[in-house]
Amino acid sequence: MASKVIHALYTDDDVLMHAVKKVKEAKHHIEEVYCPFPVHGLDRAMGLAPTRIAITAFIYGCIGLAVATTMMNFIMIEDWPQDIGGKPSFSYLENMPAFVPIMFELTVFFAAHLMVITFYMRSKLWPFKEAENPDKRTTDDHFLMEIEIHNNEDELWQLLAETGAVEINISEK
Amino acid sequence: MYTISNRLKIASIVLMVLGAIGIGIGFMSSPGTVQEAKAMVASHDDGHGGGHAVAAEHHEEVNDHGAAPEAHGESHDASHDEHLLHQLQNRPWAALYVAAFFFFMISLGVLAFNAIQRAAQAGWSPLLFRVMEGITSYLVPGGIIVFVILALSVAHMNHLFVWMDAEVVANDKLLQGKSGFLNGPFFLIRAAIFLAGWIFYREYSRKLSLAQDAATDDTNFVKNFRLSAAFLVFYLVTESMMSWDWIMSVDPHWFSTLFGWYIFASMFVSGITVIALVTIYLKSKGHLQDVNNSHIHDLAKFMFGISIFWTYLWFSQFMLIWYSNIPEEVTYYITRIEDFKLPFFGMIAMNFLFPLLLLMNSDFKRVNWFVVMAGIVILAGHYLDIFNAIMPSTVGDQWYIGIPEIGAVLFFAGLFIFWVFRALSKAPLQPTRNPFIEESKHFHY
Numbered sequence: 001m002a003s004k005v006i007h008a009l010y011t012d013d014d015v016l017m018h019a020v021k022k023v024k025e026a027k028h029h030i031e032e033v034y035c036p037f038p039v040h041g042l043d044r045a046m047g048l049a050p051t052r053i054a055i056t057a058f059i060y061g062c063i064g065l066a067v068a069t070t071m072m073n074f075i076m077i078e079d080w081p082q083d084i085g086g087k088p089s090f091s092y093l094e095n096m097p098a099f100v101p102i103m104f105e106l107t108v109f110f111a112a113h114l115m116v117i118t119f120y121m122r123s124k125l126w127p128f129k130e131a132e133n134p135d136k137r138t139t140d141d142h143f144l145m146e147i148e149i150h151n152n153e154d155e156l157w158q159l160l161a162e163t164g165a166v167e168i169n170i171s172e173k
Numbered sequence: 174m175y176t177i178s179n180r181l182k183i184a185s186i187v188l189m190v191l192g193a194i195g196i197g198i199g200f201m202s203s204p205g206t207v208q209e210a211k212a213m214v215a216s217h218d219d220g221h222g223g224g225h226a227v228a229a230e231h232h233e234e235v236n237d238h239g240a241a242p243e244a245h246g247e248s249h250d251a252s253h254d255e256h257l258l259h260q261l262q263n264r265p266w267a268a269l270y271v272a273a274f275f276f277f278m279i280s281l282g283v284l285a286f287n288a289i290q291r292a293a294q295a296g297w298s299p300l301l302f303r304v305m306e307g308i309t310s311y312l313v314p315g316g317i318i319v320f321v322i323l324a325l326s327v328a329h330m331n332h333l334f335v336w337m338d339a340e341v342v343a344n345d346k347l348l349q350g351k352s353g354f355l356n357g358p359f360f361l362i363r364a365a366i367f368l369a370g371w372i373f374y375r376e377y378s379r380k381l382s383l384a385q386d387a388a389t390d391d392t393n394f395v396k397n398f399r400l401s402a403a404f405l406v407f408y409l410v411t412e413s414m415m416s417w418d419w420i421m422s423v424d425p426h427w428f429s430t431l432f433g434w435y436i437f438a439s440m441f442v443s444g445i446t447v448i449a450l451v452t453i454y455l456k457s458k459g460h461l462q463d464v465n466n467s468h469i470h471d472l473a474k475f476m477f478g479i480s481i482f483w484t485y486l487w488f489s490q491f492m493l494i495w496y497s498n499i500p501e502e503v504t505y506y507i508t509r510i511e512d513f514k515l516p517f518f519g520m521i522a523m524n525f526l527f528p529l530l531l532l533m534n535s536d537f538k539r540v541n542w543f544v545v546m547a548g549i550v551i552l553a554g555h556y557l558d559i560f561n562a563i564m565p566s567t568v569g570d571q572w573y574i575g576i577p578e579i580g581a582v583l584f585f586a587g588l589f590i591f592w593v594f595r596a597l598s599k600a601p602l603q604p605t606r607n608p609f610i611e612e613s614k615h616f617h618y
Binding site for chain 1: 488491492495496497498533535617
């Protein structure tokens with residue numbers, strides 16, 4: 001079933017922040033806000049749940065550390081022990097300082113890359129994906145707030161006009 | 174206006190008195206002759222039977238060393254006994270020096286932090302400027318005490334710096350080559366220049382900071398900005414040379430090119446930790462109303478970040494020396510791992526693992542008691558860092574964390590608290606006319 005949504009456009013992030021707070025105070029559910037750049041504190045004002053990306057980053061980091069340890073242990077200790085700089089390589093622990101840079105780098109590598117991939121997947125972004133934003137101007141200098149209409153078109157229109165929206169449209173979704 | 178509470182004043186004086194007694198006991202119980210020194214080592218077991226945490230670990234070690242002179246007492250030559258005497262005589266001096274330097278370096282680290290905030294024109298921190306200035310006030314007494322200890326070393330009152338001993342230099346080609354730099358008068362002249370520069374910047378910057386509150390324009394602020402930027406250049410050079418002079422030269426054969434950075438990281442993280450602790454204390458007493466938990470969060474982020482930075486430098490220094498395994502370099506770590514196992518590895522746990530795990534979570538950095546707990550461990554860990562830097566070359570395997578060491582820490586902790594909070598009570602705790610003060614009040618993350 002196609003639902004009707006109202007789009008309010010703003011040209012300033014401060015005005016947008018105030019508008020978001022007002023709309024939340026009036027107990028309306030904000031579907032989405034499209035911005036040309038990240039607006040500080042917007043997620044909290046919209047009442048979004050705090051991000052869990054940091055937890056995934058920690059887990060990915062631990063995986064990276066484990067991969068590095070296993071890999072170096074196999075390469076340098078088990079498969080082909082080498083004597084580098086007079087350090088007999090028959091014990092991982094005794095040679096650990098030499099592997100710390102690798103352990104560190106792979107921890108960072110896994111945490112960073114897997115975190116970005118997770119973020120893209122969670123945001124439903126992938127190559128050649130059609131843009132979802134309803135108005136092209138949100139990639140330039142406009143902010144767009146989208147609210148679903150439940151037989152309260154006039155009331156919403158009134159409220160959004162008061163918050164300083166420069167343009168208000170109603171469209172089918 | 175903040176006034177130092179009676180309880181805090183009494184506590185700091187009690188600390189100083191207890192510490193002074195501890196220092197005195199340390200000096201009185203140090204041996205005067207070779208015979209006394211040998212007797213002390215032989216009876217070491219009875220002397221330190223306390224239930225101290227370090228005691229258990231150290232006990233077995235001591236047993237070995239205690240047994241050694243008896244086993245081949247005859248073969249011991251006189252120079253070895255002399256060396257033992259010097260090590261035991263050094264112990265109260267080294268304990269005094271480590272604690273004096275540790276508290277001095279806290280205020281020096283805060284001085285650098287303050288200069289960075291001013292040179293960067295940071296918007297979040299002006300609310301904390303008075304706290305930082307209070308802590309840097311300790312530069313004057315702390316710097317003078319360290320200078321006096323160094324001057325007494327040059328005057329041959331102790332054997333902390335082996336290169337100051339003319340007899341040793343006469344038999345050592347390497348030290349002869351370094352004597353153009355490492356000689357008593359030049360050493361003291363350098364120390365005087367460093368201290369004069371740091372104290373001058375501190376006093377002048379403080380004056381401008383107070384004048385800015387009374388002024389009608391921003392000229393004082395701009396002057397302070399320029400002064401701080403220039404000071405940072407001076408500081409980077411002098412701090413690095415100071416670390417060679419005051420710490421690295423206790424082991425004059427050994428050198429590391431990143432030693433200055435390494436000591437800087439230690440003093441920086443200790444300084445930031447103390448800023449956080451003093452701020453939390455003042456807030457708990459109802460002062461600094463505008464400091465919110467975002468400021469604490471930022472300080473904790475610095476504590477976390479600089480702890481990692483310290484580990485990075487510590488490991489960079491360790492790995493290269495461990496890997497290349499050149500005898501004259503690697504001896505530094507061999508003595509530490511053989512004779513100082515517990516403080517050496519304990520320090521890494523306290524300075525790296527503990528802050529890493531405790532302060533990683535963003536929410537924990539806003540919880541005051543979490544920051545205080547992490548801060549106390551970080552401070553203890555960095556005391557151990559300086560301990561590990563000084564003790565192996567001055568006291569050797571005769572080290573122990575006992576009355577002289579704890580006494581010296583208590584004494585300087587008391588002096589530090591007394592001086593810092595006295596300075597805090599001399600000016601309003603909140604700057605009024607700093608151009609960024611509004612931004613700082615509304616700092617929110």
